[in-house]
Amino acid sequence: MTHAVIIGASVGGLLAARALSGAFEQVTVLERDRLPAGAAARRGVPQSRQAHALLARGSMALDELFPGFVAEMLGAGVPAGDLHADCHWYLDGHPMRRAPSSMPVYGVTRPLLEHLIRERVRALPNVTIIDAAEVTGLLHDGRIRGVRTSDGTIGAGLVVDAGGRASRLPFWLRELGYGEVPVSTVRTGVVYTTRHYRYEPGRIGFAVINAPYPGMPRTGVTIRQEGDRVVLFLGGILGEAPPADDAGVMAFAESLPGPEIRDFLRTAEPLDDPVRMRVPASVRRHYERMPRLPEGLVAVGDAVCSFNPIYGQGITVAALQALALSRTAGTGRWFAGAARTMDVPWSMATATDLRFPQVAGPRRAVDRPLDAYLRRYRAAAAHDPDLGAAFLRVSNMLAGPAHLLTPGRLLRVLLSPVRRR
Template sequence: MGRPVGDRVVVLGGSMAGLLAATVLAESYTEVLVVDRDELDGATEARRGVPHGRHAHGLVARGQQIFEELFPGLTEELRTAGVRPGDFGSSIRWYFNGRRLATGHSGLLSVPATRPVLEYHVRRRVKAMAQVTFLERHDILGLETSADGRTVTGARVQRQDGGAPEVLPADLVIDVTGRGSRTGTWLEQLGYQRPEETRIKIDLAYTTRHFKLDTDPFGNELAIIPVATPAHPRGAFFYRIPGDDGQVQLSLTGILGDHPPADLDGFLAYTKSLPVPDVYEAVRRATPTLDSGTHKFPASIRRHYERLTRFPANYLVMGDAVCSFNPVYGQGMTVAALEALVLRSQLRSGAPVDFRRFFHAVGTAVDAPWEFSAGADLGYRGVEGRRTPKIRLANAYVNRLHHAATHDAELTSAFIRAAGLIDPPAALMRPRTLLRVLRHSLRPPTGAPATADTAPDHAARHTG
């Protein structure tokens, strides 16, 4: 437990980042008030405020470790609820460039809960904390500040069922309202600068359907994941729905406007174009049970709060409000967890958090996952952005590593560790790994991507 820092903190937003923040804040504040526009209590389905919750979600390896640290026994609780954990290396069928990576035990735990299920169990844990109160179905109107605008003193909110706006006084206010955060506007209204932004426009879309299968394509595996790459820009996440016998979820992804259709015939045709036939063969005669529609993600956005020199006291920003990643890399919840650890570390001094120290540490936590995902997206020639020599070299090398990993399970594990934020991206260049990549670089990759229905003109059209 940290030393007491203040009486009340108001958390603006009750999604995963807000829950993680509330958890560590409860160690240092007498009261933690979580405000959200949705009804949170007992919610087990995708909420209005988290529309992407109906689609494929992932908690990478470092995220699983932090969640278990913050909520001891959570993994076993999810297992009891029907979620079947497995190994990120040996329990998932990974494909890059249409070819399967060699399978090996990574020692990293994958807990494939859907977003609503994971959020439900985490929220239940947070709600049980005596210091935490949820203020549901309230719209967030803005900040309350001192007369000179230098100090945030609370938040203004309003019940959705009517009533006058009210002020929630607070010793600290934290914005975790996501990529639609209005902090930039609020800062300008108070006479501060907006943070600089870096945008990587990817024009991504997910389309998701559920099916009831007659056969089991997975065996002992949890999922089949053909990862989108510049050579094969169409990707998929195909996995069992935990606790629902025979039901599977298939999320198709497309970048640069090549979006998977929502109608069943178009959806199946898009599935057939994947360079991995396993997925189409599993669903082509399956019974469709649920259409979750399409979710669009126009751009990854990083807001550089760490560069600001002036900022109101008693106010912080976390989660997607700071950095919103391309969701195909599954980094968002894990980065929010890393930021929660930053917050906990700085609160344990017993003093109010200094914005400079906090945003610097958050920026450091964001650096590696941003380098990994934004750099990979810039491997698509149709994605606008500055390609430094470092990015070009890294993308060329990772492509060789994927090639070599079709032969070498140790390289598969090395990549999973970097993608899972266990190791920094630079770890892929360690001498032992580099030598293994070089050793396999002249060998042809194992297997071959499907060719009959992969639309090779599509790959050329969207990578050049």
């Protein structure tokens, strides 16, 4: 095959370019935004100024796509830790018992991560990245033949939409007569803020994660990052919005189950002002359910599925999609295969959101007993490190949800003492 065109040069688009570089003679990435020369936030990725998490499976996938990538992150000053031993986890308000593990965690900012990926992609001899290039439509004669841009047309044997949450692909397909794309939406009304503080050794652990749960629609996270910084992420759902003033931030931190963030903030030195963002809903576009689609078309990343940002799944899912794309080059039933890649992270994220009775969405008969078991599981992980390790493997996409339901773990959870928060 000769030419692939990718719409969007964010993480999903760049990873798609790497995936297709082995199957196409030429790959062109078209980005509407002006790309920075270094590791800097940019207008086209508003969440680049927010806290990000790179799940353990995501770092492994990036190392598969770009051999030596993790070592390159470390060389750029990204701090690393043990996901279980070096992080304070609070599940349903219960502090998870810590223990050594083989699961890594990296405190990398989104601008640096995107910059490192972009430089790796730029180095590929058959990939060209063009910024300030807006795609306005698709070339179509029964199959996709390329794209229209503000400057003309570009022919291609494959077009990949990596246009993010604001993807125009549903509109273009409707315009071409393919009908409406089915959509699943789970509305949680996430509002979150990010602020950076100076890191001082011994003042706070590698990361602190207070996960929200019914009765506590707030979350608070700190993570060490490159440049001797600690990023503070405060979030709320269902009308809970974190404040931006110092007194309000402290009050918000004091309401969280764990004391670490509150204690850190008492003497922490801020390095910037808080930045706020709103994500009204998680949205999944079901291209695999459409009765027909044109050949020569692929969509990846947030253009297909945008997750609740609290769970940090987006970059890892984009990396897994890129691995799949490298195997298939977008041929065959791409959207059906991509849907299978997203099924587990989507079901995990939405099931967690649907624990809140105020969140609208379909609930199965099995959800209530399963939620009761998982509530007890989270409490038992406060004193059983094996249960905590299994939970982290699942949440980091290293194992499927059935990993929490093995006979041994079922027995230990059911025999564990019921403890109050």
